[in-house]
Ligand SMILES: Nc1ncnc2c1ncn2[C@@H]1O[C@H](COP(=O)(O)OP(=O)(O)O)[C@@H](O)[C@H]1O
């Protein structure tokens with residue numbers, strides 16, 4: 001009796017283990033497959049020209065995505081100007097100042113914002129910036145991406161601030177420091193790695209956003225000389241090339257996608273390094 | 283005793299700040315502790331103090347006077363309200379949501395809770411050392427000691443250097459860290475971290491130092507060092523120390539208060555508490571029959 005029971009349990013154990021291993025493979029394999037495909041299709045088109053040159057007109061081979069790469073970085077910088085201050089200050093408010101009820105509402109609101117489809121942020125930026133300025137622009141694209149960043153940065157900032165032990169706050173207040181001084185000089189530095197980690201994760205998330213840029217940044221085949229002009233961005237360029245009929249452009253789209261994935265991967269690795277370093281220190 | 287520099291500045295400073303601002307407090311000021319001379323007001327005069335966490339009354343009807351430049355120990359079984367009482371002395375309990383008090387506490391004759399008194403100023407004059415050492419992890423040893431001064435706007439380099447050494451010497455830590463002042467504060471050993479916290483509290487030159495079981499996480503050698511330093515600083519400071527350890531109370535305090543279930547049961551010279559307590563509960567506690 002007991003031995004059949006034992007064998008039965010062993011059988012179930014084996015079945016479950018196999019199931020879990022299959023699930024793990026299912027999770028990992030798409031990423032491996034995508035990376036493999038990107039490298040095999042795109043690596044050939046990646047060379048120095050790809051990073052520093054403008055796209056060539058259709059029919060001519062060569063050229064690059066220099067403007068789109070630069071544009072992505074410019075848009076990330078503009079988005080950070082919106083997303084970091086608002087997100088970090090909001091997170092500080094939630095963790096340090098707000099009352100119970102108020103915080104519940106702000107948190108709920110941030111979560112709703114987080115769930116708003118990104119194209120909606122593009123529409124918001126379109127009506128706030130593109131319509132009044134009568135031009136597509138880097139400003140509009142940056143603002144749209146910034147909106148997406150806000151709730152992400154806000155929630156991670158709040159989470160890491162709440163994790164700062166109460167004992168540090170009490171020690172600071174017992175020295176006769178004013179509350180805001182304690183927050184700025186003791187709590188924020190203690191939580192800084194976590195906040196930076198959150199910011200990098202948010203940047204990784206918006207770096208690949210395409211929809212909110214469609215009618216804000218618009219895209220540009222040339223270097224943009226001014227932030228009030230339309231600006232190129234990697235996801236837009238990939239989109240434009242991928243739907244074109246030219247083989248050469250298809251290859252370039254693959255290369256662009258590879259660069260974009262590597263950029264996001266670099267951000268993720270940076271995040272991992274930062275958070276690992278933190279656990280070693282603590 | 284009264285000739286030390288610190289006391290001169292304190293005696294000049296405190297009444298000047300309190301008398302004109304709190305005329306109503308003056309008539310109700312209790313006569314100062316006779317053992318300290320007629321003109322010196324006690325460090326704390328606590329009257330009818332109750333402290334509530336929501337509806338739970340953690341401290342009940344406490345009345346006591348803590349004299350200047352002495353060490354007062356607070357003993358009692360865990361949960362009897364020792365920490366809670368201590369935290370009313372520098373208004374730290376106000377940080378606990380739902381905590382509120384009734385009754386009055388006069389510090390050198392001045393009402394601690396009078397409207398218009400800034401709690402941060404109270405805490406600058408009444409320092410606190412916590413049970414668990416808590417040096418700031420992002421700061422070096424030196425930055426930890428000087429943080430209170432720096433963040434309160436002291437920029438004078440020579441003063442900062444002087445305070446750094448003085449405070450670390452008072453905390454009996456200077457010799458151990460003088461070559462490592464720029465190492466992280468949390469790289470020190472547990473006992474050193476606690477003394478670093480004491481140095482940090484002393485660096486702002488408070489008038490009174492509150493210590494909440496400062497040795498409970500320390501080994502005997504580190505404990506001996508802290509007790510030695512309490513002995514040293516009581517020449518200039520008033521120390522109120524909560525302790526679980528009755529030998530410690532007996533060794534380093536002048537007066538002892540015994541709390542039980544939120545009430546002050548007995549408060550007297552330490553010798554009297556330990557040799558011939560008047561209350562049966564005190565007797566039972568100090569002879570180790572409960573707690
Ligand atoms: N933050 C708090 N909220 C609610 N009750 C508390 C809080 N802190 C302490 N208490 C209660 O107050 C009583 C006294 O606690 P405490 O002062 O910490 O005791 P002691 O320091 O003597 O061990 C205990 O019953 C404890 O449960």
Ligand SMILES: [Mg+2]
Nearest residue numbers: 364365366494
């Ligand atoms: Mg306690």
